[in-house]
Amino acid sequence: MREDEESMFETSHVLGSLLVSTPIFQNAWKHCILANSTRSGICVQEVDDVVYVAFSAVQAMSSVTGVLDGHFFASVPVGHGLFSPLVREEDDGEPVLVHGCSLHVFMALCSSPQFQMLANEVQNKAVIFTGHSLGGSLASLAALYFLCLSSHSNSPAPASLLCITFGSPLLGNEALSLAIVRERWGHKFCHVVAQHDIMPRLLFCPPNSITPQLVAHMLRSWQLAMQYPHLVKKTIMQFSNEEKEGLFQFVAMHVDRATTETPGSLYRPFGRYVMCSNEGAVCIDNSIVVVRLLYLTFIAGSGDHSIEDEHLFYGDLLVRIIQRLLVKKRFLIHEEAPRSNYSAGIRQALEALGIGFQDMGAVEAQECLRMSKGTWQNPNLKCANLAIKLAKVTPCRAQIEWYKASCDDEMGYYDTFKQRKASKREFKVNINRIKLAQFWNEVINMLQDNLLPSDFDKRSKWINASQFYMLLVEPLDIAEYYKTGMHKRKGHYMTHGRERRYQVFEKWWKTRKKDSVDTKRSKYAGLTQDSCFWAKVEEARQWIEEIKKERDATGLAGLCEKLISFEFYAKELIDRKEVSVDVIAPRSSYTLWDAEWNSLKAELAFQSNHDIGFL
DSSP states (O other), rough: OOOHHSOOOOOOHHHHHHHHSSSHHEEEEEHHHHHOOOOOEEEEETTTTTTEEEEEHHHHHHHHHOOOOTTTTOOOEOOTSTTGOOOOOOSEEEEEEEEHHHHOOOOOOOOHHHHHHHHHHHHTEEEEEEEEEEEHHHHHHHHHHHHHHHTTOOOOOOSSEEEEEOOOOOEEEEHHHHHHHHTTTTGGGEEEEEOOOOOHHTTTOOTSSSHHHHHHEEEEEEHHHHHHTSOOOGGGOOOOEEEEEEHHHHHHHHHHHSSSSSSSSOEEOOOOOEEETEEEEEEEHHHHHHHHHHHHHHHOOSSSHHHHHHHHHHHHHHHHHHHHHOOOOOOOOOHHHHHHHSHHHHHHHHHHHTTTTTTTTTHHHHHHHHHHHHHHHHHHHHHHHHHHHHHHHHHHHHHHHHHHHHHHHTTHHHHHTOOSSSSSHHHHHHHHHHHHHHHHHHHHHHTTTTTOTTGGGGGGGHHHHHHHHHHHHHHHHHHHHHHHTHHHHOHHHHHHOOOOOHHHHHHHHHHHOOOOHHHHSSSSSSSOOOOOHHHHHHHHHHHHHHHHHOHHHHHHHHHHHHHHHHHHHHHHHHTOOOOOOGGGGGTTTTHHHHHHHHHHHHHHHHHHGGGGGTT
């Protein structure tokens, strides 16, 4: 390990223990128990200004066993319905798949009157969705449903959202995991997993590898134990020790294979995992590390596994972890004391995972923890480095601002740049435009690759910087697009030429939280608030050219309607003073278009064609 890593702390066990000892996790588990006793399958209660929405594992298992028919391991595509933000038209890779049985139960639940009322109950409130076992899958789907709903403007959605599951099976494939990362939702999911619980690991097994009868027997047994907790649960499963050990070894084998190049399972984890043992808890948010630790923790410890206790008694496990935290720990020194705080943290994390320091998988588990630490710290470090790079490219932006100010009075900087000659000034502006594009493309690529903090696109610094860049520079990109004739080869800018970075920045700006009410402008904006305004002007100019050649009355009326619609839109912007003064400059493209359109309207008004009498 490098010297700079030696000085760092390993804190995944601290975070894990802190999470499970909070009242939020205790309350979440209590509501899971309450949900199991409800007939509707959903328990909704408000505690300390937080709405807990718990989904019944009993009802979920009852529904799943009713439709199981040998397809428990099957996955299905989510399509473009309730979860459409997770599916992109441009995605040509693996489709987003989810657990078929869980989705079937959730879709049936969506049509229930109680779920229909849920949207109003959680609107603008802090909400925690929770569930145990298959109820956890429903909680995850409900959380995804409301997250997708919140991506649409004017839709009823919670003010904040968190999903906590206990012993939940995996929900979807790698495409789902990547889509959740892309939408920056991973931090909203926290999955609590006991060390030897089969259920969170079961779907790593490939389809048809376990008989439907065995799966149905496990689900019915767990269902009875949850529904009638006073029963002696160890008498429900009726598995011999040999059968239990064989099942554990079979599941462990497929969890181990899940990190190979050709895994047999389609399912992958997403979000944060809190991996618990009787000794503590560790919080991990790297999916690759999660899969590996699910295997290493599963095979560690005592061989006397209990299929019942590990999956059913999460409440008791949380209590034991809290009690463990209250007891003063003593460090077991085998050969020598840890050389650093980081090494001490690694040992404590291994202990919290239930892995002995001398166990067979201890070395690999240490490497997993180091990998997880690196992926946790790097986003913040990369974000800090990006801030430095932003400061370095700020002079490029300032020079473009100066250029705009020098062009506003006569023609405007859009038309000046579009009609530029081979001058030194315009050449420098173009170089600055390219440098800024390279920087912001790097930001978008890093965000897409999950290399930046999960709340990066919510930070005011980056929202405001990207918005200012878009309003200032996109008009120059539009000018370059039409100057080089790209619209003739590809089509108009709005549909065929706009860079993805601007679409991303526009989404950031629209979904930002406004702290103040917008007031009416008293003077023109420094930058036109619609960064695509000039692209719309170019389209309107093209319509005028088309209308001069159009002989068909229907086609003529359609073009006139488009022009009238744009005229109304542009005048509204000008009346609200949401345009820069360059828009109304004497020789700007908009001013020239407006004069030409008014002249054309006057000409058309005198014609005898009644199809355009509305003019």
